[in-house]
Amino acid sequence: MELDLSPIWDNWRYLLGGLGLTLLLSALTVACSTVLGAAIGLARCYGPRWLKLPLVFYIDSMRAIPVLVVLVWTYFAVPIVTGVSFPPFWAALIALTAHIAAYVAEIVRAGIDSIRPGQVRAGLALGMSGAQIVRKIVLPQAIVRMLPAFGSILSITIKDTAIAAVIAVPELMKRSETVAGQTYHPIEVFTLAMLVYFVILFPSTRLVDIFYRRVAHLGRS
Amino acid sequence: MSLDWSVVWQHRGELLDGALLTVLLTVLTMLFAVPAGIVLALMRLSHSKPLSAASACFVEFFRNLPLILVVYWAFYVMPVAIGIEFSAFTTGLVALCLNVSAYNSETFRAGINSIRKGQMEAAIAVGMSRWQAMRQIIIPQAWRRVLPVLASTWVSLFKDTSLVSVIAVGELAHTALQIRSQTFRVLEMLTAMAAIYWLMGYPQAKLVDWIHRKFGVKE
């Protein structure tokens, strides 16, 4: 099998741009889904009862529907329903955020639920208010416990941005596809893409692991 | 905006076939990936450095790649590397198997490691070999811990089968998108696609919740 690396040298700027967009989309998605997911998770734990049902429905639905379907529906169907159309990047951001926020919400809920009721009782015995207990006792411990799961969210997000290629977001996957198609060297180009993704993804979970090990004792009670 | 939902009904046969193929892909992948995951986990845990390293490399590699890329890569590399033309279905299946085996291996490894060291010691103290101890004492206990995670992996796999649509495997996503292209009924077909996935996926997600409750380990 002969390898011709010239398509890579010729197009490295184009591919690098794709990588940049992958990282940008990932970062924005992580930020947005964290905020949205945390809000939903907190609402599930501490919110009014009538809110919980639709939120659970939303979370479970996102567990049932593939990312691909959400992406495609957001890009193609939403404009038909609402008359508002999004450029591919924004459609991808919205779809990925909606999908991943559901996972974040579950992580938040699990983290909060894992704090023993005894901790809350101890706070009450000291005369703290409910809000104070949440803020000072429950959340600090819960956040530490959520970290390992959160590391995997980062990894999942980066992998999911590759699916945005199907709605022509010019990130790394899409651009690799384009170069591979134009130069008729799919093996070299896709192998490079694999290496690049591996290099980005492998450290990200490791780093979270390392950080977690340093702070894990803060979450043990 | 005029909607014609009858399109969905007209093509219900094709959609059903697509859904069945989705299920078939899921089942076949798991049939391979569960034993493969056990083998990889045992390799990783073995005292033999080469076996352990080989397993670690495989697992870390496939855990840190987007599946859609693996699908594309398999599609282009497999015919060249092995010299046989595979069907898109087989290629997609191979990509799914590689991916899920890697995840399962980590699941089994964590499950096995979660069994107290003392259990292995007690088995060895009675004269069992490490392999006998694994088979009779460790793995039977690890199953309880492993089952909820496998169930979650199953549901993820079920959704990930949609990604093989990019190499034109006729599962549900590909079928629905094809019909959309043919009939130009975008909203109807996309919504139908989402709805069918939802109908199949929602009960599975609830089943996974039940399994987590029933088999979850309470510390």
Place this chain on the structure above:
Amino acid sequence: MTDTGAIVRKGADQTPVVAYDNVRKQYGDFVALDGVSAHVNKGEVMCLIGPSGSGKSTALRCTNGLETVNGGRILLDGLPLPDAETEMRKIRQRMGMVFQNFELFPHKTAVENVALGPTTVLGMSKAKAAERAMALLDKVGLVTKANNFPSGLSGGQQQRVAIARALAMEPEVMLFDEPTSALDPETIGEVLSVMKRLADEGMTMIVVTHEMTFARRVANWVVVFDHGKVVEQGPPQQVFENPVAERTRDFLSHLGWNG
């Protein structure tokens, strides 16, 4: 080693069942065993006592190969323990071990736990193994609990099943690693009385324990550990009532032992 020239140990006319010959064990920089020498004769009960971390459990775990030694030798019936794992497995069949945390197999009933060694390792038929298991459960007083899972047994009951499980292999020597440390005070007694019965029947036993009364009454030989070394060893009357070594006196007084 103290001069016990006047004392003739039980079973001294035969080769010791287990002998420690200048055993060394270290974990990285930490020296867990620093030249330990001792032996136990057939029919003797040898108790290893000393503060936590003094190496007594390590010595026990080296005896059946759960840990490997870095220097010196351990001998079973006069022959040094082999290096090869397959050989070591056969050696382990001749020793029984009882763990602090019982370590019963939770997915098997009491009788299954006891029969597992004979069926899996000795290739005994299920029927014969079950027969032997029931007899042993009877011996430890738990025949009515034969079909219970460990989760349905108290700590003391679990430990007694664990003793039966070790006896099922018909070992030459029984190793006990702090067998009562994880038990409620009420159940310690039932386990100690099973152990005393075993001793009375002539089983060779090496017991790591904090139960000084047991050691005083049942042991034929007591070995005192401190910081990986044997600071004193001798018959219980001597070690407990007239200890020679300073460290022994310190240790015993910390336990509030006043004879």
